[in-house]
Amino acid sequence: MVKGSCHCKKVEFEIAEEELSVRYCYCETCRKLSGGDYSSVARVDSCKFNITQGKESLISYESRPGKNRYYCPNCFSPIYVTTNNELSFLRVRLGLIDGEPKVTVTGHMWVSEKPNWCLIKDELPIYEYEYTGK
């Protein structure tokens, strides 16, 4: 079981997995909404994601039609992201995870929007746009 929480601990969640599948996303939206060069995003089966505390209080922002991002209303940590046409899975940013579960990074996505100051220093697969595979 992988556990995660927001910065203020009002929101806690669990992922019924022992290992996370992660990709690095360089899209402009992730950069704007995280303040970082890119975000490390875990792809999680929706049925394995369970918010154990603070679910009712989450606030959301629709970053583009059908894409909803849910935040802690107190500390504004980004809890998870859903896309209306892919409701079987959701995305969780790795920075919210507590502890150090096993992680497999499967590639870099939205590299078409990567800023030039952000360098890729590994041999992982590169996807110009979205990558929805495992």
Ligand SMILES: [Zn+2]
């Ligand atoms: Zn919080």
Ligand SMILES: [Zn+2]
């Ligand atoms: Zn992104």
